[in-house]
Amino acid sequence: MNIDWSLLKTFLTVVQAGTVAQAAAQLACSQPTVSRQLKELETQTGLTLFDRRGYRLVLTDAGASILEFAQNMADQANHLALAIAGKETVVNGTIRISTSEVIAYHFLPPVLVTLQEQYPEIDVEIIVENSAANLSAREADIAIRLFRPDKLGLVRTKIGTLEIGAFASKSYLELYGVPRTLDDLVYHNLLGYDQSAEILDGFRKHLPDANPSLFSVRCDNHLVYWNMIRAGNGIGFCSTLMASQDKMLTRVLPDLKPDGNDVWLATHEALQKTPRVRAVWELLSSQLTKRLWE
Known part of the structure; x- marks a missing residue:
C-alpha cells in the first residue's frame, strides 16, 4: 500500500485543528481541497478515519490507530528540515519571528528598521501571538517571549525585564x-x-x-x-x-509593584549557528536589551 505523505499531513492538521475550516486556514488551501484529501486518504487506507458531527470531526478508533504514525512522520520531517536549515552558509532568506502583542507593538518595529538596513537580503515574517510557537516544528525560527521557554532542544537567553x-x-x-x-x-x-x-x-x-x-x-x-x-x-x-x-x-500608587515580565529569546539548537538565525538573534538581543533597559 502506497500512502501519500501529503494526505497524512492534511489528516494530522485536521486532527489538531478540530475542523476542516480551521485546517484549511492553516494549510492555506480551500475547505473542499481538505475534504477531498481526507476522502482520498480513507480510500487509500480502506479506513473510516472520522465521525462527522456537523462541522466537527471526531476520530474513529481506526483514525486514532494511525494518528501516532502520522505524528511520528511529521516529527521526522521537522527534524530533517531543522538539520537542513542548520547547514545554511549564507545570510539571506526568510526568518520567522514569533512574539507577543506587547513586544510586537511597542518594541519590535524600530528594531526591524535596523534589521532591514543591516541585512537587506533577509525577509522577515512576524507571528504575533501570546502563546508559544512550536520552534521544533519550524512554526518560527526565533521566539521573543514574556516567559521562560522550557521545551527540550531550545537555546534561550534572558534579555531584560518589563517592570x-x-x-x-x-x-x-x-x-x-x-x-x-x-x-x-x-x-x-x-x-x-x-x-x-x-x-x-x-x-x-x-x-x-x-x-x-x-x-x-x-x-x-x-x-x-x-x-x-x-x-x-x-x-x-x-x-x-x-x-x-x-x-x-x-x-x-508607585509603591504597588506587581511582578514584572522577564523577556526571553529562544531558538532551536539546530538553528542557532546558521548565519541567518545567528545574525538576527544577535541583533535582536543587542537592540531589544538596549530598549528594555532604557
Missing part, C-alpha cells in the same frame, strides 16, 4: 481622583485580564480575597487593554517603560 505599574489616563484621574492607598482602588474602575490570571494573582498578594469581579472591564488582548487605559476606562497595569513614554498616562 509593571498601575497607570491611568489624566482624563480618568480628573474625573475620579487619584488613589492614595491600595484600599482606595476598590472605589475605582480597574481593568483586568479575562482568561489570564496574571493581574489577579498579583492583586492576591496584597488582597487575598481578590476575585475577577474586582475588575470592571476584562480583556486579554493587550493592545485593546492598552488603549482602554489611554481612553480613560479605568486604572490598568502595564509596562512602566511603555507608559512612562505616553504623555496621556500617569502612574498611580
